[in-house]
Amino acid sequence: MEISDFGKKFVFMPDATRGAVRALTSKQLEDTGTEAIVTNTLHLLMTPGLEKMKKLGGIKNFMNWKGTVLTDSGGFQVFSLIHSKKWKGVVHDNGATFKSPRTGDMYELTPESSIDMQMAIGSDVLVTLDDCRSTNIERIEAEESVSRTIDWASRCKKHFEEKYGGTKETGKLLSCVVQGANFLDLRKKCAQELSAIGFDGYNFGGFVIADNGELVLDEMRAVIENTPKEKFKYAMGVGKPEDIKIVAGLGYKVFDTVLVTRNARHGTLYSNDCENGVLRIKNAEYSLDERPIDSNCDCYTCQKHSRAYIHHLIKVDEVTGLTLTTIHNLRYYQRIIESLNQQSY
Numbered sequence: 149m150e151i152s153d154f155g156k157k158f159v160f161m162p163d164a165t166r167g168a169v170r171a172l173t174s175k176q177l178e179d180t181g182t183e184a185i186v187t188n189t190l191h192l193l194m195t196p197g198l199e200k201m202k203k204l205g206g207i208k209n210f211m212n213w214k215g216t217v218l219t220d221s222g223g224f225q226v227f228s229l230i231h232s233k234k235w236k237g238v239v240h241d242n243g244a245t246f247k248s249p250r251t252g253d254m255y256e257l258t259p260e261s262s263i264d265m266q267m268a269i270g271s272d273v274l275v276t277l278d279d280c281r282s283t284n285i286e287r288i289e290a291e292e293s294v295s296r297t298i299d300w301a302s303r304c305k306k307h308f309e310e311k312y313g314g315t316k317e318t319g320k321l322l323s324c325v326v327q328g329a330n331f332l333d334l335r336k337k338c339a340q341e342l343s344a345i346g347f348d349g350y351n352f353g354g355f356v357i358a359d360n361g362e363l364v365l366d367e368m369r370a371v372i373e374n375t376p377k378e379k380f381k382y383a384m385g386v387g388k389p390e391d392i393k394i395v396a397g398l399g400y401k402v403f404d405t406v407l408v409t410r411n412a413r414h415g416t417l418y419s420n421d422c423e424n425g426v427l428r429i430k431n432a433e434y435s436l437d438e439r440p441i442d443s444n445c446d447c448y449t450c451q452k453h454s455r456a457y458i459h460h461l462i463k464v465d466e467v468t469g470l471t472l473t474t475i476h477n478l479r480y481y482q483r484i485i486e487s488l489n490q491q492s493y
């Protein structure tokens with residue numbers, strides 16, 4: 149995929165948090181039809197670190213991945229870890245200062261340092277640092293989050309342009325994150341002000357599922373309606389197969405979720421052969437089942453192995469089981485994306 153074409157068609161990105169989609173080689177990943185991955189700036193900042201990442205020629209060279217790489221800004225994780233007191237650190241007007249739980253080293257994540265790390269990773273699609281909060285926040289907190297998010301996005305863009313030459317020199321894309329929690333007017337304001345600064349893509353930030361379990365469709369629509377039509381829209385953290393289809397209808401083209409690979413590792417597999425679309429491979433009923441997970445799936449796992457074999461591997465915690473289930477779940481998602489793309493052209 150040409151970077152300039154990113155987000156022009158539907159794309160699903162699995163999480164390669166530390167430089168690998170867990171249990172898969174880069175070749176196996178490619179064979180699922182995956183064209184882009186998300187890597188985690190915060191984890192890579194701590195290990196192997198910015199200087200080593202640069203010396204290693206960036207993540208694509210490191211993991212021998214020819215596809216597209218999108219990096220998150222590192223903000224979402226560090227803020228939630230600090231807010232939940234799982235990590236020692238402080239969030240401030242300039243970003244966050246925190247201590248690595250592994251090494252005890254201190255780090256500072258600012259709009260500028262986030263861009264520097266994403267550049268060291270060799271990202272194709274960068275994301276600006278945003279001030280993300282937990283769900284159900286008061287208006288005053290949402291206002292502060294929106295104002296910091298806009299300020300930091302502007303600083304990220306300035307730094308990306310002044311130090312690296314911006315999209316023009318690097319060919320990389322810079323996307324921003326729209327915050328505003330459940331306040332429609334704040335979502336609109338954030339979207340409009342970020343649009344005035346100008347980015348290559350607009351990402352829906354914050355929680356996509358409300359307490360009642362429903363997608364926050366009004367908020368998601370407000371972002372689509374108040375950002376430039378021709379720029380890509382990324383529904384961060386969406387989601388379940390049925391949610392992807394709904395959100396795609398609003399105008400979002402880019403998706404990611406940890407569910408696909410996490411479910412695979414827990415033995416929750418997607419299958420159109422089952423009534424509710426899900427097959428729990430650990431169930432005893434599959435111990436002698438010689439059918440593939442999904443009779444219409446063209447993945448390696450379904451072509452070569454039975455439910456019984458995978459049931460056995462997962463039951464005895466055999467690592468190969470995780471590889472086979474991850475291949476299947478990921479391919480299942482990429483087939484949904486392929487069918488969305490066929491419908492829209």
Ligand SMILES: [Zn+2]
Pocket residue numbers: 441442445446447448449450451475476477479480
């Ligand atoms: Zn399959």
